[in-house]
Amino acid sequence: MNEIPAPAALLPWAPERTGEAAPAPERRPPAALAELGLALRLAWRQLRAERARLATAIAGVMFACVLVFMQLGFKGALFDSATNLLQALRADLFLWHPLTEASFRPERMPRSRAHQALADPEVVRAIPVYLAQLPLRNPETGTKRAVQVIGFDAAAGALRFPGIEQVAEALTRPDTFAFDLRSRPEFGPLPRLFNERGPFMVELNGRAMELVGLVEIGPSFGADGNVVMSEVNFRRVFERRPSHIDLVAIQLAEGADPAAVQARLRALLPGDVSVLTHAELVQKERRYWEDGTPIGFIFLFGSVMGLVVGMVIVYQILFADIAGHLGEYATLKAMGYTDGYLARVVLGAALILAVVGFIPGFLLCLFLYDFVAGATFLPLVMTAERALGVFLLIFGMCFAAGLLAIRKLRDANPADMF
């Protein structure tokens, strides 16, 4: 049945008949995202209006940003460089004494462990490595400084690092050594001199030895520079008994599973050696510096201080902004803006500060990283991971400041406005 719809009943108000205004209809609230955008825009307009205050806030966030970046940078660089030596030594597996905490202070183990490891069918080579620190005389100034000496059979090929192949042949001659070109400059311009005039004599542990090549390792916490020589030369210079060694580098057969060999060697060898992969070796050394020293805590403390100071500054700015505009906030409440909306405005301001403070802080840190890396030989590198991590920290810092400042909004009471 085709029913004609009844004419719409007269509106409860009929302006055209009564001269009455229609009550304003309930409004459709804006979509959440659009509303967030409007809150952010309002926050930005408010921030922008007070240039001096905005500059202070940005400076505060930048300060926190730079401090955290530098602390993390130094920490990362120190711990990276702490393990430079072990990082550079490449082999499939290592044996070292379970009591050895760090490479600059190794516990010795019997040389026979290297031979015992050869019992495993997949172990191709197991070469002993000697580690020691001895004074090297700077040929220019004549001062002496301890250098890390690594003694092993370079020609065997079990232990690899950049540059070793080129010098392996020369190192087999008596009283020769290769020098780490990334050593700190306190040892003198040895790499430059070598590049200019070829091999020359340098005094190592009171003995004249010939510098015959350059390798690349890098200084670490325990050592300012590195020297590589053959096992035979090492024993001669240090008058050390060959029966006790500091490290064993193991080369596996092609296609062998390091984990399987590691398990077999653990079962095979007595308890005075631990069998480690390269990653485990580096990790162990790193953990020594991170946990065994207060260094990690110092940097953590520095970072937290930076964040606290930054948060206080941002909080002060946000608080002052609210306190200075209580009338306006109360007016907005009277106009029907919810507490939640105004809270989003304040949080929006906090997050805007996080972004506009982070960007210049980040750029400044890129420059500072370069500058510091050049001045201290610490490898400060900006990783995407670190940049993101610091941004999240700064974001959290500003968010916390915003949450604290929001409480001040309660003082904006629309009933007091009349």
Place this chain on the structure above:
Amino acid sequence: MQAPVELRGVSFAYGSGELRRLVLREVDLRVEPGEIVILTGPSGSGKTTLLTLIGALRAMQQGSARVLGQELMGAGEAARVRLRRRIGFIFQNHNLLGFLTARQNVAMALELDGALSERERLARAGAMLEAVGLAEHSEKHPAQLSGGQRQRVAIARALAGGPGLILADEPTAALDKQTGQEVVRLLRDLAKGRGVPILLVTHDPRILDLADRIVAMEDGRIVQGAPERAR
């Protein structure tokens, strides 16, 4: 027919216990559609308090208040906030946001309406400013405007959202008499043209003649212009 404002037996007290002070006693008040009501009375008689209750800026304590069809007695915060969006407020001080231009200030009254785009909001705000005679000042900040101009921006803001009711508390207090009269006249004309009722509190005798009805309060009671109870 429903009146935009309908109060019955509204009482209100500040403080509690020993300090409790009754400032409104059994107030009955009705504002008819399109009517312009001026509320006067000596200082402390409770005019502002009454206005904050009608404007849903304060929670009711006793009595019944229907404003734009919403019963305020026992209404929750959310319902009150929603009602406020349909009321235009004009304060003694203009309370414009100093960091926004006149046009942006007026547009703030429209940002709660999801149906409007940014362009529509700005266009409507511009039209509103034109209606209050500030077309050429719409991009100025409040600090660059005179007191009367600021109050006119506030009027534009109060009217922009198409409110069902205008509440104003001594809108002329911060203005000289001449300007004050002009501003209220403007408010009245705009409201009349739109059929929006106004409830306006004032001490200013010069603007009394602009009202359709004058209601006088004394010590929390309406002493003149009260509706007869039986209607």
